[in-house]
Amino acid sequence: MARIHETARVDPAAELDADVEIGAYTLIGPNVRIAAGTSVGPHCVIEGHTTIGRNNRIFQFCSLGAVPQDKKYAGEPCELIIGDGNTVREFCTFNIGTPGGGGVTRVGDDNWIMAYVHLAHDCRVGNHTIFANNSQLAGHVEVGDWVILGGFTVVHQFVRLGAHSMTAMCSLLFADLPPFVMAQGQPARARSMNFEGLRRRGFTPERIAAVKAMHKALYRDGLTLQEAIAEIGALTQRYPEAAADVSLMTSFLSATPAERGIVR
The missing domain is CATH 1.20.1180 (Udp N-acetylglucosamine O-acyltransferase; Domain 2)
Structure with a gap:
């Protein structure tokens, strides 16, 4: 059986691999699936139609799979899908998708997501990214592989970030950031390419x-x-x-x- 702290509340309908660990006072909803090797820290809430892959480490006080911050959302069974090998630090909030955006918020593999990061509905995050503390993505944002977001980066809805791009701290993105480009500013401007x-x-x-x-x-x-x-x-x-x-x-x-x- 999964290693579930005695104070955690896991819905009997949830599907947890035997190798999953659930921390104290964490709540797991009925439509949640978590694969082998994943650990969930204390005081987390994982709800909605949420699928979490293998070998993820989710730290305390995260909210995953809550309904989107979208007034048009009317309770449809949309999803949050998280891949394998991700690190999700404290106080992160990932929302499910909406019917108008394809119905899925998706996070790939081997991402390093630091504290207080918000992924709004219908965001799509690739693989091997780094989101520094307080990075904030509005709805429908697309993030390519190997992207690095500096702390307090804010991304406008529907913006795309190309693979290997990078933002400096406190950047504000209103336009698409092409692959390889380093950007900084409010609004962000291209400064160089991510050569290093x-x-x-x-x-x-x-x-x-x-x-x-x-x-x-x-x-x-x-x-x-x-x-x-x-x-x-x-x-x-x-x-x-x-x-x-x-x-x-x-x-x-x-x-x-x-x-x-x-x-x-």
Whole structure:
């Protein structure tokens, strides 16, 4: 049987693997499923249609799976899905999705989520991200793999953050943040590319040179967004090893709504 503290309250209909640990005074609702190796600290509330994968560590005082902060929500059976190997620190709040946003709030694998982080309804978070303390995501935000959010970063609804991007402390995002870009400010502005992060992840000198060329096309050559997309797409001829990185950038930019634009 799962290791459940005597003061915890777990609904009999909840599905907990035998290797799950539940801390004191924690409440687990009937539609919750938790896989092997996951531990939930004391004084947590996990409710709604919430699925939590393997080997997660959820610290005390978290609220996961509560109804969305959306006046249109009318009790539909929407979901929160959390993957494997995540760390979720104290006082985090993750809400379920809404019918208008696909019905699912989703967190991937191996994410490091620090204290007081809020994920609103229908957010989609990739893998290997780091959210520093008090990062706040409004509804429908999309966060790519390896993104790092500085403390007190606030992200407007429907904004997308591309893979390997990064924000400084107290950044405020109203526009899409392209892959690889480092941003800072209120509102956030592009400052550089995340070169050190890319080196630490094993990017070769050729791939980093391609990212530098992307930065030049986007921010230094005075091009329109469409002109920059064409310029970046041609980089595969100069940097064939970076073809996947170029595709990542052009696909992201091409999907950016004109009314929102990118962080400049």
